[in-house]
Amino acid sequence: MAMKKAASPPYIDLHAHILPGFDDGPETVEESIEMARAYVEAGYAAVVATPHVIPGVYENTRASILRGVKRLQQRLHDAGIPLTVLPGAEYHLTDRLVPLLQEGGVLTLNDTGKHLLVELPWVHLPAYASQVLFELLLAGVTPIIAHPERNEFLARHPEVLRGFSRRGVLAQVTAGALTGLFGPAERRASRIFIEEGTAQFVATDAHNAGRRLKAGPEAMRLLGAKAQLLICEHPAAVINGAAIYAAASRER
Numbered sequence: 582m583a584m585k586k587a588a589s590p591p592y593i594d595l596h597a598h599i600l601p602g603f604d605d606g607p608e609t610v611e612e613s614i615e616m617a618r619a620y621v622e623a624g625y626a627a628v629v630a631t632p633h634v635i636p637g638v639y640e641n642t643r644a645s646i647l648r649g650v651k652r653l654q655q656r657l658h659d660a661g662i663p664l665t666v667l668p669g670a671e672y673h674l675t676d677r678l679v680p681l682l683q684e685g686g687v688l689t690l691n692d693t694g695k696h697l698l699v700e701l702p703w704v705h706l707p708a709y710a711s712q713v714l715f716e717l718l719l720a721g722v723t724p725i726i727a728h729p730e731r732n733e734f735l736a737r738h739p740e741v742l743r744g745f746s747r748r749g750v751l752a753q754v755t756a757g758a759l760t761g762l763f764g765p766a767e768r769r770a771s772r773i774f775i776e777e778g779t780a781q782f783v784a785t786d787a788h789n790a791g792r793r794l795k796a797g798p799e800a801m802r803l804l805g806a807k808a809q810l811l812i813c814e815h816p817a818a819v820i821n822g823a824a825i826y827a828a829a830s831r832e833r
């Protein structure tokens with residue numbers, strides 16, 4: 582009987598600053614194309630473009646991001662680079678987020694209306710944070726907390742992320758944190774979140790073709806069998822708008 586050849590897994594990066602001129606990612610389309618080539622080299626089939634949306638700093642809109650993704654995808658197609666770019670955004674968690682959602686101004690991951698990538702401040706957890714997260718859940722949108730290991734409070738108090746997780750909040754660890762790129766505290770926290778099942782995704786959060794992006798394949802090796810779930814299956818569920826249940830919400 583002929584052996585069936587295992588297909589290489591379709592790695593998907595759920596958090597990527599790849600659109601040119603939208604934030605602190607690439608400034609030119611040439612830099613975006615360089616990133617796209619690096620993604621293909623690293624084994625990714627698709628990336629979700631997630632430019633920052635920070636009021637007063639990066640005022641990217643749903644419409645501008647959708648246009649930017651279309652433009653970049655065309656350029657990649659013309660250049661023969663086999664990388665799919667999907668629309669998304671990384672929203673700074675503010676008390677303006679739920680009203681923006683209600684006005685129809687929010688861009689969810691792959692525009693399915695199901696999952697929203699949100700970023701917390703680096704040091705503290707704002708008083709309104711849990712309220713905003715739960716209001717998003719009530720509105721039918723599952724928040725995915727970007728790099729919880731970079732928030733000093735969550736890194737020191739993994740039980741707080743467990744509490745969010747029990748309510749249905751998801752989280753994404755950054756590949757570079759796992760590989761030690763940001764230091765021992767972030768490495769330790771990122772490993773705890775993955776072990777506890779409070780993080781369901783590993784993404785690069787790359788802003789250029791450099792170290793954060795290259796940490797992607799290194800994280801795949803470190804994760805071993807878990808890479809399939811954290812960098813393939815869970816991101817694929819998100820881009821298809823399917824539900825993901827956090828292990829921690831069932832077991833703890």
Ligand SMILES: [Fe+2]
Nearest residue numbers: 596671727786
């Ligand atoms: Fe980011």
